[in-house]
Amino acid sequence: MYLYEKIFDVIVIGGGNAGLVSAISAIEHGAKSLLLIEKAPKELRGGNSRYTRDIRYAHEDVDEFTTGTYGRDEMLNDILRVTGGRTNLELARIVVERSQELIQWMYRHGVPLVKAYRGALHLSRTNALSRTNALTNASFIGGGKALIDTYYRYLSARKEVKVLYNTAVTDIIVDDERVVGVKALMGSKEVVFKGNSVIVASGGFQANIGWLRQIWGGKADKFIVRGSRFDDGLLLMRLIELGAMPVGDPREGHMVAVDARAPRTDGGVISKVDAIPFGIVINRDCRRFYDEGEDEWPKRYAIWGKLVAEQPEAEAYVIFDSKMWGRFIPPAWPPYTASSLEELAVKLNLDPGRFIRVVKEFNDSVQPCRVNYERLDGCSTKGLDPPKSNWASRIDTPPFYAYKVVPGITFTYYGVMVDRDSRVLRGDGKPFENLLAAGEIMMGNILGRGYLGGLGLTIGGVFGLIAGERAVTL
Numbered sequence: 001m002y003l004y005e006k007i008f009d010v011i012v013i014g015g016g017n018a019g020l021v022s023a024i025s026a027i028e029h030g031a032k033s034l035l036l037i038e039k040a041p042k043e044l045r046g047g048n049s050r051y052t053r054d055i056r057y058a059h060e061d062v063d064e065f066t067t068g069t070y071g072r073d074e075m076l077n078d079i080l081r082v083t084g085g086r087t088n089l090e091l092a093r094i095v096v097e098r099s100q101e102l103i104q105w106m107y108r109h110g111v112p113l114v115k116a117y118r119g120a121l122h123l124s125r126t127n128a129l130s131r132t133n134a135l136t137n138a139s140f141i142g143g144g145k146a147l148i149d150t151y152y153r154y155l156s157a158r159k160e161v162k163v164l165y166n167t168a169v170t171d172i173i174v175d176d177e178r179v180v181g182v183k184a185l186m187g188s189k190e191v192v193f194k195g196n197s198v199i200v201a202s203g204g205f206q207a208n209i210g211w212l213r214q215i216w217g218g219k220a221d222k223f224i225v226r227g228s229r230f231d232d233g234l235l236l237m238r239l240i241e242l243g244a245m246p247v248g249d250p251r252e253g254h255m256v257a258v259d260a261r262a263p264r265t266d267g268g269v270i271s272k273v274d275a276i277p278f279g280i281v282i283n284r285d286c287r288r289f290y291d292e293g294e295d296e297w298p299k300r301y302a303i304w305g306k307l308v309a310e311q312p313e314a315e316a317y318v319i320f321d322s323k324m325w326g327r328f329i330p331p332a333w334p335p336y337t338a339s340s341l342e343e344l345a346v347k348l349n350l351d352p353g354r355f356i357r358v359v360k361e362f363n364d365s366v367q368p369c370r371v372n373y374e375r376l377d378g379c380s381t382k383g384l385d386p387p388k389s390n391w392a393s394r395i396d397t398p399p400f401y402a403y404k405v406v407p408g409i410t411f412t413y414y415g416v417m418v419d420r421d422s423r424v425l426r427g428d429g430k431p432f433e434n435l436l437a438a439g440e441i442m443m444g445n446i447l448g449r450g451y452l453g454g455l456g457l458t459i460g461g462v463f464g465l466i467a468g469e470r471a472v473t474l
């Protein structure tokens with residue numbers, strides 16, 4: 001074991017949005033030396049943040065980045081609604097209150113933001129998007145990469161900062177309730193780094209299929225890891241072993257329906273299937289199982305991965321017709337296409353009789369209405385269980401289309417509990433003196449379930465600002 005000779009003011013573990021904002025905040029609040037440890041190689045740095053494209057924030061007035069107002073009360077109520085109240089209200093309020101400050105901070109630090117475009121999944125009023133975004137699949141990945149590259153450029157220009165890639169933190173070293181450093185593997189060499197405070201921003205455990213299998217059984221083998229392959233949760237396990245108080249349900253997380261042809265890891269935004277509100281979703285038994293039009297897509301898309309995981313063989317099928325083609329951003333793979341419903345069923349290896357029957361039952365229940373895809377329109381079904389509450393339109397115009405979808409897990413909500421200063425809490429409710437957390441590893445404090453599009457970056461950014469500022473004083 002090698003002991004690194006320097007004692008750092010602040011050690012940050014994890015090089016995604018939360019870790020980067022924490023590092024910059026710490027430097028700007030007086031840290032004289034900072035070590036940022038990133039598990040990934042340089043070309044894959046950034047965790048899940050490299051796949052993001054927008055950020056949600058409260059703004060009482062129309063500004064240069066959005067198309068309307070989005071007040072603090074509305075944003076807080078949205079969080080309470082999508083989580084069903086399973087949120088730490090104090091911490092949720094902090095996220096809302098400081099979200100506009102975060103946007104201005106990002107802008108000052110060179111993050112290129114632009115007014116959202118119409119049709120951006122109902123996000124144009126509530127969210128700001130990266131300037132690299134456009135209506136093409138590749139640009140969505142570029143948005144997140146542009147964000148993290150901007151922050152890394154800032155840090156690389158500071159002589160106080162040392163960044164390590166390909167380095168995995170294996171342990172947090174605690175001495176009499178105070179963190180004194182970390183152990184890390186650099187290749188095959190174990191190194192100890194000492195620090196006056198430590199910020200953990202190492203993500204969830206979504207890339208740990210073994211851990212997911214303990215929760216979901218064999219269905220976990222169907223899961224697609226949409227984000228970073230390096231988020232294995234091993235440091236989260238270690239923090240809990242050290243006495244950190246866990247928060248959240250291991251079964252809950254940001255889980256979306258993704259194309260079954262997506263890569264096992266690092267698929268990002270291009271794997272997500274956004275066609276769900278524009279058709280119906282059935283399982284292998286040709287049964288619908290949830291309201292496809294329950295709410296605006298950014299408030300419901302992240303529940304569909306878990307819904308699909310609960311179906312037989314953890315798979316489902318999104319069915320729509322030619323009237324809906326072009327109304328959503330498609331994934332990277334083309335849909336299955338057929339000139340008749342029977343032909344489509346055969347292509348999907350589903351029972352044609354059941355398939356045609358479920359589509360007919362849906363069509364017969366659709367009430368006369370002029371569909372409006374820009375808002376909740378109330379165009380619904382009658383006498384159907386489950387109902388479709390909005391955007392109900394008959395599937396009757398060939399060609400007919402389908403996507404086969406499986407659970408796509410982005411990040412988990414099970415993590416460590418923190419206080420308003422971002423300090424990690426112990427089992428007795430008292431904080432570790434100088435151990436802080438930001439980002440997905442503490443997301444379960446605010447997101448007990450459900451999701452709002454763009455909120456993950458907001459939580460990571462706000463608590464990154466707090467953690468960096470607080471770390472310098474400990």
